Amino acid sequence: MSQIDDIKSRIDIVDLIGETVKLRRSGRNYAGLCPFHSEKTPSFMVSPERQTWHCFGQCNEGGDIFKFVMKKEGWDFGEALRYLAQRAGVQLEEYRPQKPEEKEEHERLRQALEDAATYFRHQLLNTDEGRPALEYLRQKRHLTDATIETFGLGYAPHGWDNLLKHLAARGYSEQELADCGLVSVREQERGAGTSEYRRTFDRFRERIMIPIRDAQGKMAGFGARILPPPSPPPFQKEMGGAGEGPKFLNSPETPLFSKSRLLYGFDRARKAIRAAGRAVIVEGYLDVIALHQAGFENVVSPMGTALTEDQLRLLKRATQSIVLALDPDAAGQKAVFTGLEAARQALDRETETAFDARGLLRHVARLQADLRVAVMPDALDPDEIVQRDPAEWTRLIEESRPIVVHVMHALAEGRDLADARVKSEIAGQVLPLIEELPDPVARDSYRQQLARFLRVDERSLLGAQARGPRPRRPRPRAAETAPAAEQTPVSKPVALSPGVKVEEHVLGILLRRPDLLYRLDRALQENNLGRVVPEDFGYTDHQLLFRLARESLEQDSADPDRYLLETLPAPLAGLAGSLLEGAAGLDRVDDRLLEDLFRSLLAMRRRIVDENINQLRYLIEEDELMAENYRQMVLQNTRLRQLLDRARLTRNGVR
Numbered sequence: 001m002s003q004i005d006d007i008k009s010r011i012d013i014v015d016l017i018g019e020t021v022k023l024r025r026s027g028r029n030y031a032g033l034c035p036f037h038s039e040k041t042p043s044f045m046v047s048p049e050r051q052t053w054h055c056f057g058q059c060n061e062g063g064d065i066f067k068f069v070m071k072k073e074g075w076d077f078g079e080a081l082r083y084l085a086q087r088a089g090v091q092l093e094e095y096r097p098q099k100p101e102e103k104e105e106h107e108r109l110r111q112a113l114e115d116a117a118t119y120f121r122h123q124l125l126n127t128d129e130g131r132p133a134l135e136y137l138r139q140k141r142h143l144t145d146a147t148i149e150t151f152g153l154g155y156a157p158h159g160w161d162n163l164l165k166h167l168a169a170r171g172y173s174e175q176e177l178a179d180c181g182l183v184s185v186r187e188q189e190r191g192a193g194t195s196e197y198r199r200t201f202d203r204f205r206e207r208i209m210i211p212i213r214d215a216q217g218k219m220a221g222f223g224a225r226i227l228p229p230p231s232p233p234p235f236q237k238e239m240g241g242a243g244e245g246p247k248f249l250n251s252p253e254t255p256l257f258s259k260s261r262l263l264y265g266f267d268r269a270r271k272a273i274r275a276a277g278r279a280v281i282v283e284g285y286l287d288v289i290a291l292h293q294a295g296f297e298n299v300v301s302p303m304g305t306a307l308t309e310d311q312l313r314l315l316k317r318a319t320q321s322i323v324l325a326l327d328p329d330a331a332g333q334k335a336v337f338t339g340l341e342a343a344r345q346a347l348d349r350e351t352e353t354a355f356d357a358r359g360l361l362r363h364v365a366r367l368q369a370d371l372r373v374a375v376m377p378d379a380l381d382p383d384e385i386v387q388r389d390p391a392e393w394t395r396l397i398e399e400s401r402p403i404v405v406h407v408m409h410a411l412a413e414g415r416d417l418a419d420a421r422v423k424s425e426i427a428g429q430v431l432p433l434i435e436e437l438p439d440p441v442a443r444d445s446y447r448q449q450l451a452r453f454l455r456v457d458e459r460s461l462l463g464a465q466a467r468g469p470r471p472r473r474p475r476p477r478a479a480e481t482a483p484a485a486e487q488t489p490v491s492k493p494v495a496l497s498p499g500v501k502v503e504e505h506v507l508g509i510l511l512r513r514p515d516l517l518y519r520l521d522r523a524l525q526e527n528n529l530g531r532v533v534p535e536d537f538g539y540t541d542h543q544l545l546f547r548l549a550r551e552s553l554e555q556d557s558a559d560p561d562r563y564l565l566e567t568l569p570a571p572l573a574g575l576a577g578s579l580l581e582g583a584a585g586l587d588r589v590d591d592r593l594l595e596d597l598f599r600s601l602l603a604m605r606r607r608i609v610d611e612n613i614n615q616l617r618y619l620i621e622e623d624e625l626m627a628e629n630y631r632q633m634v635l636q637n638t639r640l641r642q643l644l645d646r647a648r649l650t651r652n653g654v655r
Contacts, residue, residue: 003090004081004541004575005500010088013051013065020072021046026618034059036071041626045615050499052538054612056619056633057626066540077544081571109180109256112172113211113219116182119166120154120209130155133208133227140228141286142387147293152211156204156224163202174200181221181251207249210264210285212257212303215314217267221251223285223303248285250303259303261310264288270318272297278321280374280397282382290383294390299382323400325374325382373406374399404433404446408453423454427461499607503542506600508583509593510549511576514560517553520597527647529605536604541575602648609641 014023014030023030023046034044034055043057054062063071069080085092124130125148133155137143143153156163164174164183177183178200186199207224214220226247251257265288273279276298282288284301291299302311315322374396376385386393401409411426427450434446451458510517521531532550534543548567552560568576613634620630 003085003092004571006090007081007084007088008051008065008500008539010090011065011084012048013053013068014046014048016065017046017053017068027614029615029618031618043619043626045619047611047615050538050607050611054615056612056616056630061535062538063543064539070540077540078569078571080540106255109176109254110219112167112176112180112182113221113256115167115170115172116163116222117152117154117209117211117219119163120156121152122154123157124148124153124155124209127155127157129157136227137208141290141383143289143293147289151289151292153289154209154211155227156202156207156209158206160201160205163204164200179254181254181257203252204249210289212251212262212264213267214256214262215266215270219256220262221254221257223251223264224249225286260308261314262303263311263314264301264303265292266300266314268292269298269300273300273315273318277319278323278397279315279319280323280325281315282325284381284383287382291386291393294386294393296386296390296393321370321372323372323374323397324403325376325397325400371403372400373403375401375406402446404430405449407433408450412453417454423456427454427456431461499538499604502600502604502607503537503539504579504582506597506604507537507542507545507549508579509597511545511564511580512583513593514549514552514564516594516597517549519594520601523594523598524601524647527650528643529647532601536601536608538604538608541572544569545572545576545579599648602644606641606644609637609644612637613641 017023017032018030021032021035021044023032026042026045028047028049030046030048031042032044032046033039033042034057036055037058039057044053044055046053052062052064053068065084066077066080069075069083070077073080073083075083082092124134134148137148137153138145164177167177167182168174174183174185178185182203183200184203186201204222204224207226210223210225211219212221212223226249250259253259264285269279269288269292278298280291280296280299282291282299282301288299288301291297300315302308312322376382376396380388382393385396408426408430411429412422415422417423430450431447434443434450447458447461451461517532524531532546534546537543537546548564549560551567552563555563557563558566564576616630616634616637620627620634
């Protein structure tokens, strides 16, 4: 989440505007007298769902919290950002773009990792020492030579400095190899604690080596699996020999490798995830490889057992349906629960529930992601299941259960459900999960399932919910833990509108490919629709970025990419970088990408039109003097909606 999104999620627009404008409930929205022009009857509407405002009177404009503060105070975006950040308790961090020399250094480190991967591959395929590892992959893991080559598997031989010597001969310094995590450095001390010398040695020894790449397919580091001994090891073994140490060893944290942000196999799985409409998360690297070999390419693995918010956000860019298919052992099941909190925070950020001042649950948006768990039978790992019967794997994924249902069954396993204390304990852990769902129908349905599962009256669950503890608030940030006299009031958390994601998707493409904007304009005009304008975007930061994308095409002093880089305001640099990163995986041909843009923009306009019509209908009922004017606005918006629907159905807008 960018700092700007963080601010938006912490400040409720109804609270902010309510300090200046007297608002009253009007259906799903709030109405009041516009603070920017004189009027006697309300024409100013605030949407808590979209976190936007609009004046249907003389102003005829609208926006978000940033636009309201900018218009009210006469500030620019940077000034409004600083004010709202202080109000929200968000510490603004200066965005530092990657310097050319830093980028060059990172490329050097990536090349060292590539050279190491080549070295490890040679050791696996062409040496006597690597033969046991190769046979293990072929015979025990049932991997074909083609799969071994595709995933670049290798072997790190016995010895303390084989790789170090090999890469040093290719011109890499010890510091570079340490920076990319290929070697470890240990200070050797003697006598009175003085450092006598440094010892540098290979980090990976006698392990199967698995290259790990980022979402763009660039080398980031390695996962290393210890080679199981062919027989019980002798009593005495050389230190560091096969079978000793952790089963898996990853690269350390480096400028390129952050295990909380990477997903193994995502670079290869992205297209399959989009095609299948679902991502499957397994625990092990070799599980991913075996499943890909069997044709199930929508599978990825985290860098450890615990899922992180960043990993789940990465997946959500490709799909809204995610299945956890972790190993059936205790560690694998623990990972489900460990990752549950991160999953709820990351997957439903747009749909998270929030509490008002009276502690009542508010529903801010519809559910945006479907998180399920597939139960592995017979204590088998995913790769063992697919080897036994690929059709069984397909069935298990199709039969995966919603996370709430899985938690019910997991908590009840091996326990006496006739015991009232057990029932109470399970209800106490499951009810908070149910109450976090934004969809009231889903909440009712899960409460009914829980009541049937525990064989209790649903009314007792409602009673337990009412008596239960209040949900835990997010951990306060540094600004929120200041002395009482220095604290700035922080508004209750609010959820961002689902429309934010559509706008970010469109902006990410246009920032990466501004040349598509002219073709998009032409496609819209051929469908009797106006070209893209800043007002198509409901959020101020998005409007500013779009204006820059348009300006980059209309100026002739520099290439569009260079112009964007040189004119991008510092407060928007972080958001722009995030949007560009999110669009990096869009590798569709121009026509398909243009169609994606076209349909996404239609969806953006349709959302605005629907909101306008709903707000105007309430104004018609409440203001007889302006009713006819509002009816004309409804008619205009209805005609526009018809044009949008016709353009979407005919698909003639994109060529």
